[in-house]
Amino acid sequence: MIRDLNNICNDLVFEKLFHKYAKDLRRFLFFKTKDVDLAEDILQDAFIKLWDNCATVNFDKSKSFLFTVANNLFLNIKKHEKVVAEHQKTTIKSSNQESPEFVMLEKEFLEKIEKAIADLPEKQKEVFLLSRIEKKKYREIAEILGISVKAVEKRMHLALIKMKDKIGNI
Amino acid sequence: MENKNNNKEEYFLAKWLEGEIADQDLKLLVSTNDYLSFLELRNGINNYELLEQPLNTSLTKIKNRIAFKKKNTTNKTSYRWTLSIAATLAILFGLFFLMASNEINHTTAFGEQKTIELPDGSLATMNSKSGINFNPNSWVTNRVLNLTGEAYFKVKKGSQFTVNTTSGNISVLGTEFNVKTTDNFFEVVCFEGKVKVNYDHKEFILTPGKSVRKINKNQEEEYFTTNNFPAWTTGESKFMSVPLEFVIQSLEKQYNLEIQSNEVDLTRIYTGSFTHQDLDIALASVFKTMNIKYLKKENGIISLE
Secondary structure: OHHHHOOOOOHHHHHHHHHHHHHHHHHHHHHHHOOHHHHHHHHHHHHHHHHHOOOOOOHHHHHHHHHHHHHHHHHHHHHHHHHHHHHOOOOOOOOOOOOHHHHHHHHHHHHHHHHHHHOOOHHHHHHHHHHHOOOOOHHHHHHHHOOOHHHHHHHHHHHHHHHHHHHHHO | OHHHHHHHOOOHHHHHHOOOOOHHHHHHHOOHHHHHHHHHHHHHHHHHHHHHOOOHHHHHHHHHHHHHHHHHOOOOOOOHHHHHHHHHHHHHHHHHHHHHHOOEEEEOOOOOOEEEEOOOOOEEEEOOOOEEEEOOOOOOOOEEEEEEEEEEEEOOOOOOEEEEOOOEEEEEOOOEEEEEEEOOEEEEEEEEOOEEEEEOOEEEEEOOOEEEEEEOOOOOEEEEOOOOOOHHHHOEEEEEEEEHHHHHHHHHHHHOOEEEOOOOOOOOEEEEEEEOOOHHHHHHHHHHOOOOOEEEOOOOEEEEO
16 A cells, blocks of 8 residues: 555655646746747656656656756756757857856746735735636626725736735845 | 726736737836836736646546556567567668668557657657658658557657648647548647648648548548647547548448448438447447447448448
């Protein structure tokens, strides 16, 4: 029974690992690539590698396996890009988007945003999340919450001012 | 009048974030410092949104890719020798063929599905009884291929990518889409990105979930699907309001059958699906639901009455 729970080759275990790590891995890859599509591709490849090696990878090591594989895939792509660039003799220097400083700044900024959203008053947060995460139109939000469109816009407006102040201040 | 104007710009940030107010208009409403802060904030919010997107579609895609791999990698261990000889022959033959005509051909047999990788890493998954050919030498500058039958494309970003069929041409930059074409049936479904379809001097732009098709001499129709990938890649053929004639064609291609329709009205409309795994279930799910009697004869001949 316990063996089964730790067997990555088991569909359910694999899915559980996906739900546990996919989001973090996507963040990690996004900071590195700055490209949502590429991050998504690498994410899928990394999990498929995990599946291919499910019999040999230790359950407790699955996280580090995923991140290492993802990182290597990313580096391979960079390397390939460099070769292609040299081949085409374009001397455009690749921007140092993957430099540690950049990754950290980007990460810090995102954390600030997350904190600013979390600190919003409940009513503004509700409108903000419905709009940005659930992708609802202001009109639809007004219907859901039983308030006027104007009131929705007001909450959104105030939320943005609040977030700007918060982020500017740190 | 003044009041009205005021009202319009009262909650301008909400409108700006939705794109109803342009950046340069916002610039006039706030200080330069605030303007820059708001731009930065919007950037951050966009990233936040992207990273909060649900991951369900990724999981489905991973599962599909795994399922697909399983199917294609059975019997790996045995016949190594025969395989390597076959591979050598194939390469030699391929080289000869390359020099002879500069073209690469791929075809699938009855019930077979095949995924091929194009020179730029784009993928094309072909359904049964389909064909793709292209010129690998000019691929870098000119991504064009010819298609008969049905295929699902996952195109790497890059220059224009064009699929020619006898019915119409499809061109994209980097996206996922499905093309199905037989005599009198032409259908393109877009799953990701943007797809441009040229058909009979008309142009259609498809966005994700959108589809255009033309059946017989009818008007082209546009409709929506909710799938993230074509059903046939997971072992099922799906139809939405399609004349029976084309469902029968698909069955024949999938199972290598000859279906004799006799007196049955082939213009009747079918909505539903059939599996690729089991002939009896597939026949039942098409003909029983249409209340058509069928008889299995020898040599894969099915007679309807």
